Amino acid sequence: MTAPAISYPRIGLLIDGEWIYDRPTLCEVENPSTEATLGTVPKATEEDLQAALASSARGFETWRKTSPTARAALMRRAAALVRERAEDIAPIFVAESGRTLAEVRAEIERSATFLDWDSEEIRRIYGRIVPTDPPIQQYVIREPVGPVAAFTPWNVPMSAPSRKISASLATGCSVILKPSSDTPATACLFAQCFLDAGLPKGVLNVVFGESDHVSRTLVLSPITRLVTLTGSINVGKHLSRLAVETMKPVLMELGGHAPVLVDDTVDPVEVARLASHWKFRMAGQFCSAASRFLIHEKVYPDFVKALVREAESLKVGDGFMEGVQMGALANRRRLATMEGFVQDAVERGAKIATGGARLGNRGWFFRPTVLADVPLDARVMTEETFGPIAPCMSVGSMDQALEIANSLEMGLAGFVFTNDMATADWLTHELQAGSIALNCFTSPGADAPFGGYRESGIGREGGPEMYQSYTVAKTIAERRV
Numbered sequence: 433m434t435a436p437a438i439s440y441p442r443i444g445l446l447i448d449g450e451w452i453y454d455r456p457t458l459c460e461v462e463n464p465s466t467e468a469t470l471g472t473v474p475k476a477t478e479e480d481l482q483a484a485l486a487s488s489a490r491g492f493e494t495w496r497k498t499s500p501t502a503r504a505a506l507m508r509r510a511a512a513l514v515r516e517r518a519e520d521i522a523p524i525f526v527a528e529s530g531r532t533l534a535e536v537r538a539e540i541e542r543s544a545t546f547l548d549w550d551s552e553e554i555r556r557i558y559g560r561i562v563p564t565d566p567p568i569q570q571y572v573i574r575e576p577v578g579p580v581a582a583f584t585p586w587n588v589p590m591s592a593p594s595r596k597i598s599a600s601l602a603t604g605c606s607v608i609l610k611p612s613s614d615t616p617a618t619a620c621l622f623a624q625c626f627l628d629a630g631l632p633k634g635v636l637n638v639v640f641g642e643s644d645h646v647s648r649t650l651v652l653s654p655i656t657r658l659v660t661l662t663g664s665i666n667v668g669k670h671l672s673r674l675a676v677e678t679m680k681p682v683l684m685e686l687g688g689h690a691p692v693l694v695d696d697t698v699d700p701v702e703v704a705r706l707a708s709h710w711k712f713r714m715a716g717q718f719c720s721a722a723s724r725f726l727i728h729e730k731v732y733p734d735f736v737k738a739l740v741r742e743a744e745s746l747k748v749g750d751g752f753m754e755g756v757q758m759g760a761l762a763n764r765r766r767l768a769t770m771e772g773f774v775q776d777a778v779e780r781g782a783k784i785a786t787g788g789a790r791l792g793n794r795g796w797f798f799r800p801t802v803l804a805d806v807p808l809d810a811r812v813m814t815e816e817t818f819g820p821i822a823p824c825m826s827v828g829s830m831d832q833a834l835e836i837a838n839s840l841e842m843g844l845a846g847f848v849f850t851n852d853m854a855t856a857d858w859l860t861h862e863l864q865a866g867s868i869a870l871n872c873f874t875s876p877g878a879d880a881p882f883g884g885y886r887e888s889g890i891g892r893e894g895g896p897e898m899y900q901s902y903t904v905a906k907t908i909a910e911r912r913v
């Protein structure tokens with residue numbers, strides 16, 4: 433397939449149910465595969481942000497009083513529209529993200545599944561009755577926390593907004609979304625599905641603007657009651673500090689550096705085949721991507737050889753091309769970061785087993801890269817990689833692997849490969865990460881909590897645990913008089 437002619441939509445601010453376009457330009461949107469400019473993003477003014485806040489306050493008053501049945505019905509309609517429009521949204525999503533068509537189709541469907549699941553779970557956001565001495569009766573209800581300020585990244589431009597909008601709508605909250613300005617159209621097309629499903633105005637507002645201006649205005653406002661970010665640790669700390677100023681809870685889904693621990697009881701060739709997919713999908717630009725390969729010395733040579741074979745077999749290119757398995761990096765900055773990681777690792781003694789450099793001279797493509805014998809002090813072993821580099825290290829024992837795995841301040845995901853039951857039990861329990869997969873690479877969907885240990889985040893998205901952030905408990909004691 434050749435790249436279709438894209439009709440890239442005009443990007444607007446969604447304020448109080450209306451799209452606003454005539455604002456100064458914040459930035460241009462680039463196609464990472466071609467470096468072509470696709471469109472521009474408008475910059476919200478102070479008045480726009482205040483209007484979005486006021487709208488969100490009104491939207492909250494409407495939505496919190498809307499019955500759970502009506503809320504669920506609207507969410508199902510929105511999910512149906514997302515699926516109906518998937519083939520119209522997908523090319524735009526590919527063009528602005530540089531990802532493959534197959535990957536974006538999967539993300540669009542995943543985004544709809546969050547709405548499916550939350551629309552069902554609405555009926556199970558239970559309170560409880562607390563046994564109390566008569567004549568007092570005491571019970572606990574969960575109320576929506578209030579308008580939510582939600583910030584989302586470029587790498588998952590539909591599923592991150594979906595998680596946050598879906599949870600807000602399920603619990604009766606309104607939400608102001610600040611999507612990434614690198615991939616704005618996908619978020620706007622997603623928002624349109626809610627408008628077309630009949631969402632009352634003000635329940636969802638969408639803004640773009642100078643990051644610092646937007647975050648200060650939305651987070652410091654007394655109107656918003658929850659701050660949630662899917663993004664980097666630094667921005668997470670910044671928003672959390674602001675949230676403390678107005679004593680707001682935060683839900684932070686931040687960066688990771690997932691270790692992969694492989695012992696000598698497994699077939700290293702099969703593990704490498706599975707690892708290649710999880711390392712190089714989305715060109716490694718996802719938060720639970722495999723980032724450090726800690727391989728038992730007995731299977732290390734075979735693992736590295738097999739991973740190199742897998743990496744070299746991948747077809748890299750424009751996400752529209754037939755058979756492409758890995759797309760581009762998001763932007764020029766990511767490319768420079770990858771080059772820096774490789775250079776630093778090599779200077780410290782690592783070997784480039786394959787890749788290690790840019791591919792071509794147009795578009796932000798980087799070769800699927802395997803680095804062997806990477807020392808622990810290499811930056812790629814401690815900083816979030818977010819790219820198609822697989823650093824491998826040989827370990828003498830699984831105790832050593834575990835110590836290395838738990839040595840960072842990040843703890844989002846972890847992967848264990850072993851056929852020994854005792855080792856499996858020990859490592860899955862001792863690894864310090866919010867989600868662990870044993871002998872497979874996967875990440876929780878709508879129905880199970882996902883989130884980080886330590887600096888990888890606060891709170892959980894997915895599963896009923898998510899509603900802890902979007903609701904507040906109220907205890908009511910009552911008696912008849």
Ligand code: NAD
Binds near residue numbers: 662663687719844889
């Ligand atoms: P980022 O933190 O740079 O940006 C995230 C969002 O915050 C964007 O909308 C951005 O415009 C905004 N932002 C940036 N600076 C801001 C500021 N000073 N004030 C307010 N908002 C600001 O992250 P990114 O580069 O877009 O995304 C990649 C990061 O996201 C990686 O660290 C990745 O691990 C993380 N991520 C985490 C998860 C998860 O579930 N834990 C999922 C996807 C991505």
